[in-house]
Amino acid sequence: MPHIRFFKARPEIVVTEGANLMRSLLDASLPVASSCGGDGVCAKCRVRVLEGMEHLSSETELERDLRDRHDYDENERVSCQVSVHGDILIDASYW
Ligand code: FES
Numbered sequence: 001m002p003h004i005r006f007f008k009a010r011p012e013i014v015v016t017e018g019a020n021l022m023r024s025l026l027d028a029s030l031p032v033a034s035s036c037g038g039d040g041v042c043a044k045c046r047v048r049v050l051e052g053m054e055h056l057s058s059e060t061e062l063e064r065d066l067r068d069r070h071d072y073d074e075n076e077r078v079s080c081q082v083s084v085h086g087d088i089l090i091d092a093s094y095w
Helices: 021-025 060-070
Strands: 002-006 045-049 075-076 086-091
Touching: 002 021, 021 075
Parallel strands: 002 086
Antiparallel strands: 045 075, 045 086
16 A cells, blocks of 8 residues: 655655545645645646656646646646556645
8 A cells, every 4th residue: 555755744644555645635634735636727736746647647638738737847747647556755835
């Protein structure tokens, strides 16, 4: 089962293989910025992936469109559009 660790001091969480990243964070009572509720429109839910990018689902066309429109860093992923397949270390500016 994949572990999600956090750059700033927070206990890690364990999720099921293939779990949606944003849903997993919300289920663990972590705040996730959003104005579209996970519909892949706002890109506010993105998190910085410090380790384990290879353990996340590949970037979808929708994510590529969001990246073009919002111009965020390569190590950031839109959490509502990502599934988790292995251990990762992540951060968000507001955590
Ligand atoms: S919550 Fe809006 S794009 Fe993820």
